[in-house]
Amino acid sequence: MTQLTTIQIPGFRGDVITPEHHDYDGARTVWNGIVDRRPRVIARCQGTADVAAAVRFARDCDLEITVRGGGHNVAGTAVCDDGIVIDLSAMRAVSVDLVEHTALVQGGALWGDVDHETQAHGLATTGGIVSHTGVGGLSLGGGIGWLMRKHGLTIDNLVEAEVVTATGDIVRASADDHPDLFWALRGGGGNFGVVSSFRFALHPLGPTVMAGPIFWAAENTTGVLRFYRDFVADAPDELMTVVRLGTVPPLPVIGDELHFRPAIAVASCYAGPVADGERALRPLRQYGAPLVDLVGPTLYVDHQSGIDDTVPHGWHYYWKGTNLAALSDAVIDIVAEHAYGATSPRSYAAIFHMGGAVARAPRGATAYPERNVDHNMSIDAVWLPEQDDTVASAETAWARAFFDALEPHRAGVYVNFLDFDDDTTRIREAYGDANYQRLAEVKAEYDPDNVFRNNKNIQPATPAR
Numbered sequence: 001m002t003q004l005t006t007i008q009i010p011g012f013r014g015d016v017i018t019p020e021h022h023d024y025d026g027a028r029t030v031w032n033g034i035v036d037r038r039p040r041v042i043a044r045c046q047g048t049a050d051v052a053a054a055v056r057f058a059r060d061c062d063l064e065i066t067v068r069g070g071g072h073n074v075a076g077t078a079v080c081d082d083g084i085v086i087d088l089s090a091m092r093a094v095s096v097d098l099v100e101h102t103a104l105v106q107g108g109a110l111w112g113d114v115d116h117e118t119q120a121h122g123l124a125t126t127g128g129i130v131s132h133t134g135v136g137g138l139s140l141g142g143g144i145g146w147l148m149r150k151h152g153l154t155i156d157n158l159v160e161a162e163v164v165t166a167t168g169d170i171v172r173a174s175a176d177d178h179p180d181l182f183w184a185l186r187g188g189g190g191n192f193g194v195v196s197s198f199r200f201a202l203h204p205l206g207p208t209v210m211a212g213p214i215f216w217a218a219e220n221t222t223g224v225l226r227f228y229r230d231f232v233a234d235a236p237d238e239l240m241t242v243v244r245l246g247t248v249p250p251l252p253v254i255g256d257e258l259h260f261r262p263a264i265a266v267a268s269c270y271a272g273p274v275a276d277g278e279r280a281l282r283p284l285r286q287y288g289a290p291l292v293d294l295v296g297p298t299l300y301v302d303h304q305s306g307i308d309d310t311v312p313h314g315w316h317y318y319w320k321g322t323n324l325a326a327l328s329d330a331v332i333d334i335v336a337e338h339a340y341g342a343t344s345p346r347s348y349a350a351i352f353h354m355g356g357a358v359a360r361a362p363r364g365a366t367a368y369p370e371r372n373v374d375h376n377m378s379i380d381a382v383w384l385p386e387q388d389d390t391v392a393s394a395e396t397a398w399a400r401a402f403f404d405a406l407e408p409h410r411a412g413v414y415v416n417f418l419d420f421d422d423d424t425t426r427i428r429e430a431y432g433d434a435n436y437q438r439l440a441e442v443k444a445e446y447d448p449d450n451v452f453r454n455n456k457n458i459q460p461a462t463p464a465r
């Protein structure tokens with residue numbers, strides 16, 4: 001075993017960042033400001049060869065490994081105490097192939113990088129709804145976003161991936177190469193290796209789309225949700241909506257007088273011609289008396305980054321996620337009762353409308369299990385770093401009580417919305433028994449020693465005796 005006195009990683013050309021390094025604190029910081037871990041070394045890779053070198057080094061030194069894509073996972077799984085971070089944050093290149101209509105995206109890219117390069121050609125693929133989220137973690141968990149009802153989840157658009165395995169080998173996974181690995185990567189998270197690059201299918205889009213939020217006062221929540229439920233039941237695949245319950249965020253496009261007022265919003269994006277989007281959204285825009293209607297022709301890249309500032313790096317976050325089979329009257333009553341009970345005006349709940357192309361993809365084609373749920377919900381407690389433990393406890397308790405009240409109506413959970421310790425027991429819930437078992441078998445083949453375990457971990461299957 002290599003001794004760790006001075007740290008030199010054989011064959012590594014990137015930055016080796018140890019606690020003495022001037023950028024150590026910056027390099028170990030992730031999106032959720034609660035997370036405060038001190039790795040022994042951060043290996044900031046320049047490319048695939050560096051990733052392979054870092055994996056081999058970590059194994060030789062028996063170091064705990066974490067993998068950092070965009071650093072956005074709410075549970076902070078990109079960093080660990082005393083181990084090595086395989087840091088992909090310098091690997092953000094995106095190149096568009098205009099013949100094949102695909103994008104080759106390095107494993108540390110953010111969605112803003114992908115949108116920037118692809119929209120320059122009027123193309124796009126399904127990505128997250130906040131531009132500073134990482135492509136790596138989001139894609140490997142499934143990937144929900146504005147384009148999914150038209151074009152499927154992010155993983156439905158994954159054509160191939162370059163993967164550094166637990167042995168430090170570099171393999172290509174696609175429908176033809178390592179198909180079992182390719183299946184597992186599409187939903188199974190970072191359990192199977194480090195993805196140094198993804199190739200995604202692209203689709204024509206915009207660059208201008210009909211998009212934006214409409215806000216109504218919180219008192220109207222029950223009515224808005226009942227109307228919304230019926231409205232989205234017939235929505236075309238092009239129309240994707242997200243309900244946001246909390247307070248009006250203090251964005252520059254919204255008048256000061258509305259800032260932090262309790263409100264329900266329906267945010268939308270129509271992935272098709274603006275005129276069609278205008279028609280599709282008209283009934284929603286005519287419902288009730290909105291506080292403000294910000295729907296209009298918008299550059300897709302602007303829409304993709306429109307809420308970035310409402311969830312900045314460094315604030316404190318705690319999430320509870322759940323899928324909902326349907327927005328029944330009972331669910332709507334629970335949502336209306338709990339949604340505005342948070343102490344912090346920055347806490348909110350979001351409900352993503354699923355269906356469309358997500359639901360039509362063949363069952364079992366990928367490791368993402370929950371294709372038949374109508375709605376995916378995340379209850380997000382948010383407070384400021386300077387606020388004390390009383391606020392932290394109140395916000396956490398609010399999210400848990402809200403989640404507990406929904407228990408009879410829950411239908412699984414999206415793995416990328418799982419949070420800290422009290423969610424580690426929910427990984428089987430995220431995959432279901434059959435999918436989990438199949439993932440465990442692929443894990444046993446590609447990572448039998450569970451080297452990649454700082455994630456939403458799938459234990460390698462033990463061979464039958």
Ligand SMILES: Cc1cc2nc3c(=O)[nH]c(=O)nc-3n(C[C@H](O)[C@H](O)[C@H](O)COP(=O)(O)OP(=O)(O)OC[C@H]3O[C@@H](n4cnc5c(N)ncnc54)[C@H](O)[C@@H]3O)c2cc1C
Pocket residue numbers: 031066067068069070071072073074076077078088107108127128129130133134135136137138139140141142143144145189190191193194195196311416417454455456
């Ligand atoms: C503000 C915000 C908005 C979000 N919006 C959406 C959304 O619209 N849609 C959605 O689906 N999800 C969304 N999410 C959830 C998001 O999918 C997860 O947080 C995801 O883990 C983020 O990926 P990351 O690369 O930034 O995270 P990281 O913290 O860097 O990585 C999380 C884990 O993913 C694995 N990983 C990351 N990159 C790689 C790689 N290249 N190879 C192998 N393993 C890797 C590792 O196991 C790592 O521990 C959002 C999260 C936040 C915080």
